[in-house]
Amino acid sequence: MTGTGELFLGIIAFAVMIMALIQVGAIFAGLRLARRVDQIATQIDTEIKPLIANLTAMSSEAARAAALAAKQAERLDRVFGEMVQRVDETLSAAQEFVTPLSVGAIAGEKPFTDLFDQASEFDVGHIRLARDNDLIVVNDGATPALGEITWVTGRVLDSRGQPIRNALVEIWQCDNNGAYIHSRTGNREKRDGNFQGFGRFLTGSTGEYLFRTIKPVPYPGRSPHIHYAIKMKGKKELITQCYIEGHPGNEKDGIWKNIKDEKARKSVTIPFAPMKGSKIGELAARFDIVMGLTPEA
Ligand SMILES: [Fe+2]
Numbered sequence: 122m123t124g125t126g127e128l129f130l131g132i133i134a135f136a137v138m139i140m141a142l143i144q145v146g147a148i149f150a151g152l153r154l155a156r157r158v159d160q161i162a163t164q165i166d167t168e169i170k171p172l173i174a175n176l177t178a179m180s181s182e183a184a185r186a187a188a189l190a191a192k193q194a195e196r197l198d199r200v201f202g203e204m205v206q207r208v209d210e211t212l213s214a215a216q217e218f219v220t221p222l223s224v225g226a227i228a229g230e231k232p233f234t235d236l237f238d239q240a241s242e243f244d245v246g247h248i249r250l251a252r253d254n255d256l257i258v259v260n261d262g263a264t265p266a267l268g269e270i271t272w273v274t275g276r277v278l279d280s281r282g283q284p285i286r287n288a289l290v291e292i293w294q295c296d297n298n299g300a301y302i303h304s305r306t307g308n309r310e311k312r313d314g315n316f317q318g319f320g321r322f323l324t325g326s327t328g329e330y331l332f333r334t335i336k337p338v339p340y341p342g343r344s345p346h347i348h349y350a351i352k353m354k355g356k357k358e359l360i361t362q363c364y365i366e367g368h369p370g371n372e373k374d375g376i377w378k379n380i381k382d383e384k385a386r387k388s389v390t391i392p393f394a395p396m397k398g399s400k401i402g403e404l405a406a407r408f409d410i411v412m413g414l415t416p417e418a
Pocket residue numbers: 235238343346348
């Protein structure tokens with residue numbers, strides 16, 4: 122009996138020891154777990170939270186950038202739309218002043234040309250870089266030219282009235298003070314350095330050209346006019362001028378008077394009228410040019 126009792130007690134003691142050990146192990150495991158939880162919490166604080174803050178900042182930055190880009194795109198769209206509308210309006214306003222096709226512009230051979238200011242004799246210098254179709258602004262100049270802003274448009278047509286593509290339309294005229302960009306120009310000392318004086322436009326499939334320039338002014342001996350040269354591959358260039366309809370100087374202008382045929386004279390004398398919808402008082406003029414009407418000299 123004693124033997125059995127001892128054995129029983131031994132088993133109990135052993136079980137208690139095992140349980141105690143398990144308990145101790147559990148306490149240690151618990152402590153390790155608590156430490157790990159602590160570490161993770163610290164890691165969350167030191168690494169994850171800043172990361173989240175960064176991501177949040179980045180996403181709001183991205184949102185701001187996207188909003189800015191959208192705003193810029195919208196502005197670009199608006200500006201482009203306005204530009205297209207402006208050109209459309211200009212062309213349709215100018216349409217009101219169409220020179221009848223049957224009349225057309227005559228080819229101005231020598232009688233219609235100032236011999237001294239041919240385009241080929243132009244001074245080079247800054248103008249060489251600025252030969253676009255906007256004569257009001259030279260390159261990126263901040264100050265526009267002096268004068269009444271005029272949109273001059275028209276079509277280059279063949280003798281059957283078909284539009285001519287790839288015709289190079291060149292114009293040149295004096296500035297608002299009557300000075301050309303030319304070494305021998307009159308009024309040299311008054312020359313407006315902000316006027317481009319010369320412009321070029323290559324026609325597309327409609328044969329249409331467009332210049333923004335000033336309403337021509339008189340200079341000693343001449344009624345206001347714009348010089349034109351039309352150049353086409355393999356063809357002799359056409360040189361002519363256009364005049365302002367109703368200008369009193371025309372009747373005294375030797376070159377204008379020398380155009381004896383009234384129909385021909387009318388074809389180069391065009392209205393300069395207020396441009397429809399312009400808030401800044403711009404003018405519009407239309408000058409269609411018909412090639413091949415005047416036999417080549
Ligand atoms: Fe001239």
